[in-house]
Amino acid sequence: MHFENTKEFAKSLDQQDPLHKYREQFLFPKVNDKQVIYFTGNSLGLQPKNTQAYVDEIMNDWAELAVEGHFYSEKPWWDYHERLAEPLSKVVGAKPSEITVMNTLTVNLHLLMVSFYRPTAKRYKIICEEKAFPSDQYMLQSQVRFHGYDPDEAIVEIKKREGEHNFRTEDILKTIEEVGEECALLLIGGVNYYTGQVFDMKTITKAGQDIGAKVGWDLAHAAGNVQLELHDWNVDFAAWCSYKYMNSGPGNASGCFVHERYHNQKDIPRFEGWWGTQKDTRFLMKPEFEPMPNADAWQLSNAPVLSVAPYLASLQMFTEVGMETLIQKRNLIVSYLEFILQEIDKQVDSTFEIITPTAQEERGTQLSVFLHGEGRKLFDYLMKNGVIIDWREPNVIRLAPAPFYCSYEDMFEFGQILKQGILDKSNH
Structure with missing residues (x-):
């Protein structure tokens, strides 16, 4: 034009x-x-x-129903987060069963690393981009220290070439190949927060998995912004905040993706809470954790509905458009x-x-x-x-x-x- x-x-x-x-x-x-x-x-x-109406609905239900709002409000609170799975699946290219909404972004990345960063004496390194968003840097450093490793040795940063502002895919792939069998995890921002560069997530995911590593993505700047096909790209896991392009309000609830191949696994390493256990038996208060058959197995506590409501309001527009x-x-x-x-x-x-x-x-x-x-x-x-x-x-x-x-x-x-x-x- x-x-x-x-x-x-x-x-x-x-x-x-x-x-x-x-x-x-x-x-x-x-x-x-x-x-x-x-x-x-x-x-x-x-x-x-339209956000105000969604929040007011919960406030009114709380006023009129109190605790009964969990089950008898128009949008019952106990499964409120489930309403976001279908619309979010279309935004990030996933199956609804692969989506859950909980906590905030860095919290969710930490929780997902419990499952997907399982270092061994030989395979313990994490590949990320240099100058990643500070929260990701702190998270990765604290995770490797938690497992007893030195961040200077365990974290491998993909570098930009001298005088260039953006990363080259061939350099990322070369780094993956060089780290090889020592790599346990790739965790990169899908869109670089500083330059706005979109990474070739499909190619990088395959390269990381080809060397036996797990691959996750921080999609804070990608969700609601760029084309994502998380399921078809075979991504292991991903998380994103909801308050940037998704318009859900400051600090609000984070979305998570866990590929369906990890569902229905009782023995997967995971920090667990009662909202991740089977819905139909949750209130029997069983001592044994029986995971939900989808990404909701990673849920810990009942949904913060006052935080999730604005997200649902915004997703209405994403669904329309x-x-x-x-x-x-x-x-x-x-x-x-x-x-x-x-x-x-x-x-x-x-x-x-x-x-x-x-x-x-x-x-x-x-x-x-x-x-x-x-x-x-x-x-x-x-x-x-x-x-x-x-x-x-x-x-x-x-x-x-x-x-x-x-x-x-x-x-x-x-x-x-x-x-x-x-x-x-x-x-x-």
């Missing part, structure tokens, strides 16, 4: 956008009494307007944002370097941009003028135009504010 850096062109794209009506279903903050341009759906998605339509708009709006940045770059003295891959299959909703010649003052200017963005040291802004609620006109207006911020600085 031939893009134009004009408001009229941006509005024409919005008029043709099948998702444009969903923008009205979200609540936007305001700056200077004007609705913001919101680029941080990769950190915290906006609140869907489908990932294919979301990804089509994602590709177009990110390409338009890229074009706007390039156009503004020609008009000012500064140089923007987009460090996110240019190939659509290697990127999702996020563009990470080096502001060469600029600094924190430009970020502050944008924020004060109603552009909500994300800053990462040393000099990178992350822009994530979430397709549910960002418009093409937002992209144009952002370009104008960005240009003005640079020119204002140069005029002083």
